Amino acid sequence: MNNNKKNISSSKTDNSSPSGEVGRGVAAIQYIDLYRECRDMIAEHSASLLNAPREQALADFERLGFPTQKEERYKYTDVAAAFAPDYGLNLQHIDIPIDPYQVFRCDVPNLSTSLYFVVNDRFYDKALPKAMLPEGVLVMSLLEAAVKYPELIGKYYAKQARTHKDGINALNTMFCQDGLFIYVPKGVVVTRPIQIVNILRADVDLMVNRRVLIVVEEQAEACVLFCDHAIDDHQFLTTQISEVYIGENAHLELYELEETHVKNHRFANMYVDQQRSSSATIDSITLHNGLTRNRTDVTLSGEYAETNMYGCVIADKQQHVDNNTLIDHRVSNCQSNELYKYVLDDEAVGAFAGRVLVRENAQKTVSQETNANLCATDTARMYTQPMLEIYADDVKCSHGSTVGQLNEQALFYMRQRGIPEAEARMLLKFAFAGEVLDSIKMEPLRDRLHHLVEKRFRGELSKCEGCRLCK
Amino acid sequence: MLEIRDLHASIDGKEILKGINLTIKDGEVHALMGQNGAGKSTLSNIIVGHPAYEVTQGSIVFNGQDLLAMAPEERAHAGIFLSFQQPVEIPGVSMTNFMRAALNAKRKAQGLEPLNATDFLKMMRERRKIVELDNKLANRSVNEGFSGGEKKRNEIFQMAMLEPTFSILDETDSGLDVDALRIVAEGFNKLRTPQTSALVITHYQRLLDYLKPDIIHVLIGGQIVYTGGPEVATMIEESGFDQFIR
Numbered sequence: 001m002n003n004n005k006k007n008i009s010s011s012k013t014d015n016s017s018p019s020g021e022v023g024r025g026v027a028a029i030q031y032i033d034l035y036r037e038c039r040d041m042i043a044e045h046s047a048s049l050l051n052a053p054r055e056q057a058l059a060d061f062e063r064l065g066f067p068t069q070k071e072e073r074y075k076y077t078d079v080a081a082a083f084a085p086d087y088g089l090n091l092q093h094i095d096i097p098i099d100p101y102q103v104f105r106c107d108v109p110n111l112s113t114s115l116y117f118v119v120n121d122r123f124y125d126k127a128l129p130k131a132m133l134p135e136g137v138l139v140m141s142l143l144e145a146a147v148k149y150p151e152l153i154g155k156y157y158a159k160q161a162r163t164h165k166d167g168i169n170a171l172n173t174m175f176c177q178d179g180l181f182i183y184v185p186k187g188v189v190v191t192r193p194i195q196i197v198n199i200l201r202a203d204v205d206l207m208v209n210r211r212v213l214i215v216v217e218e219q220a221e222a223c224v225l226f227c228d229h230a231i232d233d234h235q236f237l238t239t240q241i242s243e244v245y246i247g248e249n250a251h252l253e254l255y256e257l258e259e260t261h262v263k264n265h266r267f268a269n270m271y272v273d274q275q276r277s278s279s280a281t282i283d284s285i286t287l288h289n290g291l292t293r294n295r296t297d298v299t300l301s302g303e304y305a306e307t308n309m310y311g312c313v314i315a316d317k318q319q320h321v322d323n324n325t326l327i328d329h330r331v332s333n334c335q336s337n338e339l340y341k342y343v344l345d346d347e348a349v350g351a352f353a354g355r356v357l358v359r360e361n362a363q364k365t366v367s368q369e370t371n372a373n374l375c376a377t378d379t380a381r382m383y384t385q386p387m388l389e390i391y392a393d394d395v396k397c398s399h400g401s402t403v404g405q406l407n408e409q410a411l412f413y414m415r416q417r418g419i420p421e422a423e424a425r426m427l428l429k430f431a432f433a434g435e436v437l438d439s440i441k442m443e444p445l446r447d448r449l450h451h452l453v454e455k456r457f458r459g460e461l462s463k464c465e466g467c468r469l470c471k
Numbered sequence: 472m473l474e475i476r477d478l479h480a481s482i483d484g485k486e487i488l489k490g491i492n493l494t495i496k497d498g499e500v501h502a503l504m505g506q507n508g509a510g511k512s513t514l515s516n517i518i519v520g521h522p523a524y525e526v527t528q529g530s531i532v533f534n535g536q537d538l539l540a541m542a543p544e545e546r547a548h549a550g551i552f553l554s555f556q557q558p559v560e561i562p563g564v565s566m567t568n569f570m571r572a573a574l575n576a577k578r579k580a581q582g583l584e585p586l587n588a589t590d591f592l593k594m595m596r597e598r599r600k601i602v603e604l605d606n607k608l609a610n611r612s613v614n615e616g617f618s619g620g621e622k623k624r625n626e627i628f629q630m631a632m633l634e635p636t637f638s639i640l641d642e643t644d645s646g647l648d649v650d651a652l653r654i655v656a657e658g659f660n661k662l663r664t665p666q667t668s669a670l671v672i673t674h675y676q677r678l679l680d681y682l683k684p685d686i687i688h689v690l691i692g693g694q695i696v697y698t699g700g701p702e703v704a705t706m707i708e709e710s711g712f713d714q715f716i717r
């Protein structure tokens with residue numbers, strides 16, 4: 001299988017003496033060369049709608065390269081360093097042998113979902129859930145959708161995730177060949193949560209460029225849960241670009257749970273567009289990872305829309321989690337509420353930069369942004385930067401952040417009652433993170449996550465053994 | 472039960488306790504009175520192992536064990552309980568989870584199985600009655616948003632749950648209204664047995680009228696300067712501490 005992949009290391013040696021490549025760096029050049037070499041192969045194993053923006057993306061990537069830490073939004077993560085090592089790419093779309101149902105037997109008490117798998121960048125369609133989705137609802141391969149429903153995909157694909165300003169968007173657009181498409185047509189309410197288990201599976205170090213498109217049309221409702229896993233002990237690098245459209249009066253709950261391993265690098269950019277009177281709940285939970293950078297941009301395009309964005313990060317060892325968010329209030333009468341909490345242990349590094357932008361005509365905006373962090377050791381580092389930019393005058397907005405240690409008084413109080421120190425620390429961390437978990441509307445999921453987070457704090461989740469939500 | 476010998480202790484290099492000697496036998500209730508800043512809370516904190524205080528000299532032996540060598544939680548498992556002068560609020564930790572963790576840690580130390588959920592909740596209900604602690608409080612986070620008096624009542628509720636053999640009540644009466652004081656004091660008396668002892672720190676006679684201590688000590692400037700019977704409380708009530716200052 002190894003032979004059938006393009007290994008980017010070969011391109012790297014070809015370009016050992018780049019000229020005039022200032023600013024782009026060696027890491028970027030490898031990918032440019034790889035793309036040039038393999039563009040036909042990439043296109044051949046994808047669809048024309050996905051191929052269409054590639055050349056522009058290449059031009060943009062050639063100009064931008066990887067973001068550097070001088071760029072405000074990439075200040076806290078060294079992107080080029082993460083992309084520099086050699087990874088294999090499965091550009092020929094070779095089948096990866098796996099039966100996800102063998103790996104993940106889903107049995108969350110009281111939580112019945114419509115369960116789907118995406119293996120690396122490919123939707124797993126060999127066995128689909130028995131439970132029927134409501135009429136017209138699609139959960140399928142993006143590649144297949146681009147062929148079967150070109151109008152739908154053509155309307156939404158690569159419209160929000162622009163390549164001209166973001167090197168990672170550009171790179172992903174150059175290389176991505178497949179991914180996931182979820183479509184909920186007008187007025188349809190999907191009561192059963194749609195659960196997507198992303199599995200990283202490889203016999204070599206692997207790079208995956210995955211694409212997600214979610215369209216929830218007006219008056220439709222859905223709840224989508226993503227669980228990210230890496231089942232092989234290899235270095236993984238994933239770029240995932242998600243574009244989400246929420247129509248008028250539509251409601252979407254979206255949960256993303258990362259539970260991978262320390263050798264995983266994840267770069268995920270999500271763009272959400274909300275129309276009038278819509279609501280979105282976006283929960284991002286990083287339970288276990290290597291290096292993660294999540295960017296979440298929400299655009300409030302229609303009045304009376306509401307966004308609730310929550311994040312919970314638990315990191316230890318040398319794990320690195322960087323969440324970068326933007327809530328763009330473009331019109332009046334919208335509400336946004338954002339809460340991110342980090343619990344950092346050992347030498348973990350956390351970063352949070354959350355920008356709330358209230359544009360000139362976004363009157364009557366109500367917005368609240370909070371980032372609270374707990375550093376359990378002196379060596380854990382947290383960078384926090386909540387930003388509120390207001391150009392309208394009639395608004396109600398607040399923002400704030402805190403970085404603290406465990407409350408020593410509380411710790412002693414608990415120990416006096418006989419609770420051993422380690423347990424007391426665990427309870428305090430759990431209490432701190434619990435506030436975010438309480439925001440989860442789906443009760444069985446909330447209970448399950450409480451349980452998982454507790455296990456995580458007890459050190460019982462140190463490696464990824466499959467979907468803990470399911471096991 | 473408890474034997475303190477020539478105890479010296481300091482905080483941030485400042486000596487606060489300057490040679491305390493105190494022996495409390497099984498079944499006895501002692502009271503400790505003294506001016507603000509005399510070192511009463513310091514003594515209680517040292518008995519329960521607060522890490523901020525440094526013992527520079529002396530010893531504390533509890534039922535034959537060298538207390539100073541034990542971690543705070545081990546002291547708790549050995550049967551020591553402190554009703555804090557200022558109970559701590561722990562947002563996000565429910566009273567139920569807190570009590571369950573405490574109780575089961577103690578049971579584990581005693582080689583017992585954890586209590587099952589039904590028995591635990593039944594026990595919570597029964598013990599709550601002893602101090603008439605509102606069910607609503609028991610369902611909240613530990614001390615969070617509790618009034619001053621409710622916090623004190625909650626301390627004695629925890630004592631009822633953990634059944635210590637030696638309890639320190641550090642100004643448990645302060646903040647309690649007259650009815651609450653009676654309820655809490657009567658609750659404490661219900662928990663007494665010939666095998667349990669206590670050290671009761673207070674500024675007022677009213678609590679002592681309920682608890683009827685065997686012995687009263689007067690602590691001034693880090694030393695016990697006077698020890699007597701119940702009459703000492705009246706002496707202090709009437710003429711203050713000047714009479715004890717040599």
Ligand SMILES: Nc1ncnc2c1ncn2[C@@H]1O[C@H](COP(=O)(O)OP(=O)(O)OP(=O)(O)O)[C@@H](O)[C@H]1O
Pocket residue numbers: 482483487505506507508509510511512513514523556
């Ligand atoms: N953590 C601390 N840091 C600095 N000084 C302290 C600390 N704890 C106690 N002290 C000092 O030690 C002395 C004794 O305090 P302690 O709390 O033991 O008094 P107390 O007898 O309990 O008084 P009160 O009746 O007011 O409760 C005081 O002068 C106090 O300021």
Ligand SMILES: [Mg+2]
Pocket residue numbers: 511512513556641
């Ligand atoms: Mg005191």
